[in-house]
Amino acid sequence: MGNIRGWDIAVVSAAAILFALVLANGAEGGELVGAGAVIVAIIVVWFALGRGSEDGSPRAITVSALIVVLSGVGTAISPSMATAQAIAFPLLWLLAGSTRAAVVANVSLAVSVGTGYFLYLGGTWSALSQAVVIEAISLAGSFAIGFWITRISEESAERARLIDELRETQAQLEAVSRDAGAMGERERLAREIHDTIAQDLTGLVLLAQRTRRELVSGSPTVGETVDLLEDSARTALAETRSLVAASAPVALAEGGIRAALDRLASRFGRETGIVVGVVGETPPLDRDTEVVLLRCAQEGLANVRKHSAASNATLELTVDETSVTLIVRDDGDGFDPALENDGFGLSGMRDRLTLVGGTLAIASSPGVGTSLTATLPRSAVLA
Template identity: 40%
Template sequence: MILMTSPAGLSADAFWATTLRRWNAVCWVLFAAMAVGITALSQGGGRYAALALLGAVALGFAVLHHFPANPLVRPHGYLAVLVLALGGLAYLGTSYAALFMVTLPHYWMFGRTPRISLAFLGLATTSTLLGGWVRQGWSGKFFGETMVGTLIVVAVGVLIGLWTRAVVEQSTERARLIDELERTQAELSEAHQRQGAADERERMAREIHDTLAQGFASIVVLAEAARAGLATDPGRSARRLRSIESTARENLAEARELVASGGQGQQPEPGSLAQTLRRVLDRFAEDTGLTVDAELADLDCDQQTRVALLRCTQESLANVRKHAGAGVVGVVLARRPYAVELEVTDDGTGFVPGTSTGFGLDGMRRRLAELGGRLTVTSSVGDGTRVLASIPLEGVA
């Protein structure tokens, strides 16, 4: 049996099983042909003995083929029967060479290791030569036909068997490697999907924090201030109520934009970043009553840079509003030799940066890191806070 490469669409195991089934069918046909030949050509008691030996081989092969999973059926037992049958046929001088050639692949099919296969093949050779010697003695016919013919058949069988087993092992190894590669690709794809889902959740959380959550926080602060000033300063409370209404409308629009755009959030209008920040700062000063000193350079940035700097400004101002207790806030937008910088300072109570556990600063850092930028926070208790956002000039005209 010669096994080259499996056809397209068949695995190595499937091709190997298909080839074995075909060879088994051929074996049955050849066994039947040998039985007919023995019956037709042999004479006397040797005919029935040869048929009995051939029948024993066929029976052993049939049992082994139909009950491969039965622990009582041993492939080596069948090979032993085959060895004895070859010796008997050689002694009878009836079709032993044909049986040897037909069953030669069985030593490689049913031997569990190459060493076992070669051992049984050697036993079969010895049994055949022994049967021929007992029948013919040390005659010229024994040396010229039996021995030479048997050794040639065995040599060819050994070479074909070793080569076939090597090809099968290579095919099996390739199939194993392909299975491992497919498994690894599936695991990698699943990991990418999990990572993508985690990144999307993080991005959504950051967008919600920087937009809706900040708006709601502003509404809460304005509502508390408006309620406290209803009796003493109705006019200012009315302005704060208008700010609450405006912020609520903006939050509603932002929520609708988040749903409609798949979580991207509302984007700043095209134009100067300085104009966008100026509107944010004016609104912040109106809502809080704090003094805002702003130096905003007129820079044209790409959309991602505009969004990042706008969100950093909003988050910094929200932190000032909620935690700083400041009176003056300074905002500087400037172009440096290698980057655009946004600096937000306040004269509030300050804090220890390493103790901050909120989502805001971490969200700003990640947003800037996606653009190759960085966030530097400098603060100490009682000395105010300085937040510096820096983005490389690639996104700045």
């Protein structure tokens, strides 16, 4: 029902003003007592029934009917009581459960007050015409204000509904965004783990197998292999710590991408016996671009180790006006790129490049080696 306390004040204030008008118009005797009784009755009806009723409820309908009747009776006793419409019309709009019910209640009030006028003025044709004119004007004013307030109320309710829907939609979008962010982070971690820790562990397994063979055969190079095994383990540990700290790869800590590729090639050659050459220089690159290039180089060499049976490989780094390109080339067995590949490495490399606007091209055929070409936009290069 809105602000009940405000309506309490309005009803009491209107009753006081109404009684003052009755006195000012010279009412006395029975007219004064009757008008006063009606005013008190209106106050009692409001505080006893009206202020706690729900819009359109049977209780509200009862209050509306009593207000209509009391207003008409009051006007029949004293014409000054017609001023009660000033508070009665708004109360009827307030108590009605719908616009149609409010219109019916307002028309009933106008008829009731008009009848009171007609009776007070003697029931003549002149009194009837006067009552009709006065109540028509009053009713028109009530309709104008009532419909205007109703439209504002409906628009406010619609805005409130739209705001609630917007908030609900925002909450859903936030949930979707969180899920997408979590999924993206899981995919990123999967790529990082595959390109770093998983490859390092693969190298450790191979070095452990090599160490066992050298120990069995009594090879004099077993000490060198153990040193390499320890170095690989330390590198894996450092990469793990770097991943946990969400920082750039340890290999990029000094010298940029070219130095990191040199270290990667040297370590890979010592672990596998495959000779890896590094070709090309680049201008300074931003760290994110260097990370992508290094991960692509690591994955490319991991594929060389696992599948190629190559004796030589090359990491070729070039920059032109539009792009930065890394080519991982080997002289191994090669394969048919058209065949379905269920591994994670190449798809992970392609996804990583796609995230930065890059592309991956694969050129290979059985018996002639493989060439992986990773291309990033030239905009990634710093001036």
